[in-house]
Amino acid sequence: MGRVLVVIPTYNESANIRSIVGRVRRSAPAVDVLIADDNSPDGTGAIADELAAADPQVRVLHRPGKQGLGAAYIAGFRWAREHGYDAAVEMDADGSHAPEELPRLLDAARDADVVIGSRYVRGGKLVNWPAHRLLLSRGASLYTRIALGLPVRDATAGYRVYRMPVLDKLELDQVASQGYCFQIDLGWRAYRQGFRIVEVPITFTEREHGASKMGTNIVAEALWRVATWGVQARLETAKRAFGGRRRTG
Template identity: 65%
Template sequence: MNDGGGRQFGPLGTTLVIIPTFNEAENIKAIVGRVRASVPAAHVLIADDNSPDGTGKLADELTVEDDQVHVLHRKGKEGLGAAYLAGFRWGLEHGYGVLVEMDADGSHQPEELPRLLTALKGADLVLGSRWVPGGRVVNWPKSREFISRGGSLYSRVMLDVPIRDVTGGYRAFRRETLEGLGLGEVSSQGYCFQVDLARRAVKAGYHVVEVPITFVERELGDSKMSRDILVEALWRVTTWGVGERADRIRARRKG
């Protein structure tokens, strides 16, 4: 991770927790309640991809009960990356100083968010990490742990980024960091979306910190992980890595 160059970090501002949803009716009220209890000053944005199970309607009900909860209704399922990008744009347009990525299914525990926000006082981006000392996963089969660890290792080596959990999706960004990442150029999804933002942050020289978290497998609803998401991640990471190596070779030859 970057050392930050000894620079000073400014105040954080109001936090917006972005929770993308697609068919999370069983989870949405509980997760929003836990966020609001854990960080009472934070606002929540539910980015719903027109869930057929009524998640969007339940989200609207939450906004009536709590004026710190907001809903972004999207036309349909376009993937995790597109939902987060829409949430980032909404949050930046509305002046939030910190933007947080969080899953709706409880795998990212809201009770750990205060530690991420504390770490962000001295960083540009904080990653909730399963694969640093103190981090762990609960109720995962060994096969999935192997895929996740292997994906992070492959991405770290191919892209030369000093991050242990490159694919993790529990993250806290300063708004200035997001503004400097070139979000308009991001088109990746799923695991690959998380890898893309992490590599952009490192390459831009931002100070990235990993905080250990306990990742808990969802108890309700269905996982959105698919073979297509894994294939996209492998293809894009390989393409980025090969491209960066080719650029370095060309630069040395010109030099």
């Protein structure tokens, strides 16, 4: 796999960040960690600095303010590219993504371009997740498969491994999506570029500390953008087919 960077975006995760970073370092000692903090008012950034001072494999990217999950990941991916990493991992700071499962995702990435830690393939599990969140998540993935033809069971999953050649091709400067939609956006771009995507079952556990950042605006964005991408893809397909008929006619 070469050099791997785990990107962990944070905003008000002071109750979780020490534990998550410690578990990552124990579970996958060879990887490095980048905490991308959006100037958390609860002092998460200061804790991140303490962790980095005590461990040379932990770094901190201080950002000026809360700009959303997608922007934090893109900043982390750029940092990974600039510092010569071969792959980047997305991982939540709230404990929902078990660092102990990271080695399995990295093993799968040896034969794939993108690895998704999936809740909805055989072996995937959900622990303590509210019914309305499950309905939203499953509904979003089904909607995405129908609208885009994206062959992924868990399109909104946020525990992922991207090889750097994938990120180099995804035109990250043009990605404006957030939340659910950010994950769908990058998966859709990777699929259209012909990269190999595999799903690995994980156990997803609802956070024990802090508050979820999920809001109705994030769900609305996903619905609108996925519908737009689906229409655009169908128009492109129809245009190519019509152009082919004209040339052969």
